[in-house]
Amino acid sequence: MSPELQLAQRLAQAGHFQEMQGVCAQFLQARAQDVSALLDVGGLLQGYGFLLMAQQAFEQACRHAPQDLRAAINLANVLRDLGEHGEARRLYDGLASKLPDHPMLRRNLLTGMEYDPDASDEHRVKQARAWGQWAIERAGGERPRPAAVPLNGRPLRVGYVSADFCQHTVGLFVKDVIKAHAPQAVAPFAYSAGPVQDWVTKELRQCCEFRDVRALDDPALAQLIQDDAIDVLVDLSGHTAGSRLSAFAYRPAAVMVSWLGYFATTGLRYMDAVVLDEWHAPPGMASQFVEPIVSLPGGRFCYQPVPWAPTDPALPPxxxxxxxxxxxxxxxxxxxxxxxxxxxxxxxxxxxxxxxxxxxxxxxxxxxxxxxxxxxxxxxxxxxxxxxxxxxxxxxxxxxxxxxxxxxxxxxxxxxxxxxxxxxxxxxxxxxxxxxxxxxxxxxxxxxxxxxxxxxxxxxxxxxxxxxxxxxxxxxxxxxxxxxxxxxxxxxDVEGFARRLEGAFVELFVEMNQPA
Known part of the structure; x- marks a missing residue:
């Protein structure tokens, strides 16, 4: 990062946003034809919420280097953040035809449609299915379900995969559930693909087998999961940032499940279930999913407040x-x-x-x-x-x-x-x-x-x-x-939720591995 952008970042971290914008504006003018610099300043601005100025940087980069599609990808992302979902979707669709094998672009296209009120349910499912087939072909083609090892009284080995085992929505929802797993029922593993490690990460390290897999590519991650003899592999990311869903196309576990961190079909037909509930999945919802729906009694989420939440609610304002x-x-x-x-x-x-x-x-x-x-x-x-x-x-x-x-x-x-x-x-x-x-x-x-x-x-x-x-x-x-x-x-009800989730996983494992 250039000295100017380092200064802009320090100003933003100190809360001096007007000065930060001034530095970035000067930078945009001075480096108007430097595409890499424009991408850097646009990314910095977007990260701190200055979306319109970031849009200006990415549009400037697109004009000066129309062949460099990084700028167009970033522009689509910032349009999504601005709520310009129709424009973002049109740009994503055009880019996907030019870069059919770009993993992040394909992922952003799918996630972006969940924000878009005009994206039809049929189109969302069609695009997800296309991703699933692409992922299978990219992983080398069709693979059989791995052989399962009967439980015979041992704990079910459950692997959770996420880039968000930290103070993030997913980390905060899943942390206490993993901590509550009964050791005689479940042996939990966490495969962490994200860069942030904090107090949530620390708590998870203490209650499960924790694997930092940031440096592993998909084949290596799939091999590690196989070496750990995981029975049920649970994706917590779907197509959100940092996802390792493409590793699931290597079919590294006998049973694979989508839960919690995503809100639509993964599109991967190897997935054996998506965990929903009666409120998320009313009659007719099955048509929106490649995965069979497992309806968890009492809900698919379990909430616990953070330790620093105020002791009592204030009086009505x-x-x-x-x-x-x-x-x-x-x-x-x-x-x-x-x-x-x-x-x-x-x-x-x-x-x-x-x-x-x-x-x-x-x-x-x-x-x-x-x-x-x-x-x-x-x-x-x-x-x-x-x-x-x-x-x-x-x-x-x-x-x-x-x-x-x-x-x-x-x-x-x-x-x-x-x-x-x-x-x-x-x-x-x-x-x-x-x-x-x-x-x-x-x-x-x-x-x-x-x-x-x-x-x-x-x-x-x-x-x-x-x-x-x-x-x-x-x-x-x-x-x-x-x-x-x-x-x-x-x-x-964390304990009750953990028991219901364990029961669903065990039932799914037994059902999926019945002798033919």
């Missing part, structure tokens, strides 16, 4: 502010025209309410102006919006003291974000639709007995949110009783 505060702390890539239309409808139905949004993109004044203009075009004046930048996780959780009601985006709904809002006593209004990723918050609400907060249409969403805003007694009751409600539900 409408008491001190005199108005209702709606809020959303989700990734702004999940915002789209229908989300903005619906949220504007909520604000019109509750005329004195405010909307608080929080994400790293709100570091960027240009993006703030862009989103403010989007709401203004829908009749929402700027004074009714509060746009907050990122903060440390402990501070973010405290900021729920400023939120009365959380508004869930769609079709890509909240995961950990929704659980944290609920833990802080904040009810979440959601709209489950046809795809799994749209049903995450609905599943949490159903597990804790609040399915009535799930809408069936945009108008219903506005009605639920506005009715809740006009019922201060109910907001009090929900806020004060939410933690007890969660703690008494399957959503936070």
């Amino acid at each position: 409408f008491e001190r502010k005199g108005h209702i505060s709606f809020g959303c702390f989700n990734n702004t890539a999940k915002l789209n025209a229908q989300v903005l239309d619906t949220w504007a409808g909520v604000l019109k139905a509750v005329p004195d309410a405010r909307l608080v949004l929080k994400w790293r993109t709100f570091n960027d004044d240009t993006y703030r102006r862009k989103l403010t203009a989007e709401f203004a075009s829908r009749g929402v004046v700027p004074d009714r919006l509060e746009l907050r930048g990122p903060s440390f996780h402990a501070d973010l959780l405290k900021e729920y003291a400023d939120i009365d009601i959380a508004l869930d985006p769609f079709p890509f709904t909240g995961g950990l974000t929704s659980c944290e809002a609920l833990w802080m006593g904040v009810p979440v209004v959601t709209w489950p639709q046809s795809r799994v990723v749209s049903r995450q918050t609905f599943a949490f609400l159903s597990a804790i007995g609040l399915a009535e907060l799930a809408a069936e249409s945009a108008d219903d969403y506005v009605g639920i949110a506005s009715a809740l805003a006009q019922d201060p007694a109910r907001l009090h009751t929900l806020r004060s009783g939410m933690r007890a409600r969660m703690q008494g539900s399957p959503l936070m």
Whole structure:
């Protein structure tokens, strides 16, 4: 990294974002035809949420070196982050025809469609199936199921594969489940493909056989899994960043499962199951999956709060502010025209309410102006919006003291974000639709007995949110009783969840390895 970009990074780390942007702007002008430099500065800007300036850098690189497709790939990624999903998908599709064997591009195309409200269920499945066939051919062609070793009273050897065994949504959801495995039932292994190692990683190292596999290519990773004699291999990444799903195309274990970290079909027909639940997989969902669906009683997620979560939820903020505060702390890539239309409808139905949004993109004044203009075009004046930048996780959780009601985006709904809002006593209004990723918050609400907060249409969403805003007694009751409600539900029953998951894995292993 050049000295100028090192300076920009130091400024960003210190929170001096205006100065950081100034350094980057000078760099863009001085190195206007240096494609590698433009990619570097664009990546730095994107990482800190300055998406429009990053877009400028990548577009500049595309103009000066149209044959260098790295710039176009990065541009597609930043368009996705900006919520320009149609443009991103068109760019991904064009690039895929030019770079059919580019693993990251294929992965980004699939994940990007989950954000895109206009990507049909049929197209999403078709693209995933194409990836699965590509992965099998890339791994050398068809492979038989490996022979299984009968259990005969021994523990099932379960291998979890992820790039996110750290303070990440996946790491936080899976950590306590792996810790809770009964040693007589399961011998857990963790294959860690990610660069970040922190307190979550440390806890996992202490409760399972932990393998750092960052340096291994797919054949070497598959061989290690075979050498470890894994019975059930569980992918926790799908097509998200750092995924090692392509190693599953080598079929290194007798049974292979998709769970937790992905929200659609992997497309790989070697996978023996995807773990869902009754709320994520209503009748008709099977058509969206290559994998057979295993429905886990009580839900496919198990939540435990981080150690630094506030001891108790704050009192409802409408008491001190005199108005209702709606809020959303989700990734702004999940915002789209229908989300903005619906949220504007909520604000019109509750005329004195405010909307608080929080994400790293709100570091960027240009993006703030862009989103403010989007709401203004829908009749929402700027004074009714509060746009907050990122903060440390402990501070973010405290900021729920400023939120009365959380508004869930769609079709890509909240995961950990929704659980944290609920833990802080904040009810979440959601709209489950046809795809799994749209049903995450609905599943949490159903597990804790609040399915009535799930809408069936945009108008219903506005009605639920506005009715809740006009019922201060109910907001009090929900806020004060939410933690007890969660703690008494399957959503936070770690031991019970671990037993149910173990049972599902054992049943699947036995079923898949019956004599022909």
